[in-house]
Amino acid sequence: MTENVGQVFDRLPETPAEREVEGRATRGEVIDWWVDRFGLDRETFAHYTFWEKGAGKIWAFASDFDSPADIEGVGMTFLRTRQEHWKPTTDAVQRFGREATKNSIVLDEDDATAFLRGETTEPEWDGDWGYLVVAHEIAGEAEPIGVGLYIHDELRSQMPKGRQREL
Numbered sequence: 001m002t003e004n005v006g007q008v009f010d011r012l013p014e015t016p017a018e019r020e021v022e023g024r025a026t027r028g029e030v031i032d033w034w035v036d037r038f039g040l041d042r043e044t045f046a047h048y049t050f051w052e053k054g055a056g057k058i059w060a061f062a063s064d065f066d067s068p069a070d071i072e073g074v075g076m077t078f079l080r081t082r083q084e085h086w087k088p089t090t091d092a093v094q095r096f097g098r099e100a101t102k103n104s105i106v107l108d109e110d111d112a113t114a115f116l117r118g119e120t121t122e123p124e125w126d127g128d129w130g131y132l133v134v135a136h137e138i139a140g141e142a143e144p145i146g147v148g149l150y151i152h153d154e155l156r157s158q159m160p161k162g163r164q165r166e167l
Contacts, residue, residue, distance in 0.1 A: 009059065009074055011067035012050040024052055025081045033079070033086055038133060039101030051075070056082025060092065087131055090146045090160060097133035097144030104133040105148065105155070112136035112145065115157045118164040123155055131158075 002020045012027045013019045019026060027050050034040045051059045051067070051074060061075030076095065080087040097104065111121045115134055125132075129151050135142040147158040157164075 007053070008070050009051040009053045009067070012052060012058070021052075023056075023082055025056070025058065025079075030058060030079060030081075034088075034096070037088075037131070038097070038099075038103050040096060040099050044096060044099055048075075050078065052081075056080055085130065087158070088133075088147055090158070090163065093133050093144050093147050097135065098142070100133045100144075103128055103130070104135060104142070104144075105150075106135045106137055106142045107155075109136070111155075113167050115148065115155070116145065116159060116165045116167060118157045118159050118161065120154050120156045122153060125150055125153075125155070 010021065010024070012025060012030060014027050016026055030050055031042055031045050034045070035042055045060070048060045048062055049064050051061060053059060057077065058079040058081055059073070059075050060078040065074075076091045077089045078092045079089065105123060105125055105127075107115055107121070107123055111123050114121050130149070132148045132150050132155070133144050134146050134148040134155070135144045137143070149156040149158055
């Protein structure tokens with residue numbers, strides 16, 4: 001096994017058999033996680049390549065290039081792995097969350113406003129605990145606004161501090 005180089009983008013291997021860095025997620029595992037957790041169609045990610053930079057910071061890119069690559073950024077931050085519970089990023093949820101068929105909650109105006117401020121709310125939810133796609137209805141459509149962590153009957157906003165808003 002080779003060692004993870006934190007400053008370099010390495011393409012995720014397709015399968016565990018192709019894994020060269022211990023602990024690195026595979027493309028298949030990343031896609032399976034999104035399919036299992038949020039009910040997205042596997043084909044959603046057909047044209048994306050996935051890259052790790054750092055320890056478990058997964059990026060999605062709608063193209064391809066040679067691996068490894070010594071660059072600062074590519075595509076969008078997508079998922080945090082190498083921790084007990086994988087966590088989707090706000091960018092990924094805002095981009096792909098409309099397609100979620102499960103573990104997605106639509107907040108009313110008061111809860112959505114509190115969520116955007118980074119606050120914890122107590123909306124009605126009878127689904128799984130864990131990370132949720134958090135949405136709010138805008139112009140008749142549920143629009144993803146971020147990632148929430150639902151535990152102990154509370155929805156904890158995971159909105160990054162720099163993106164929190166006072167509305």
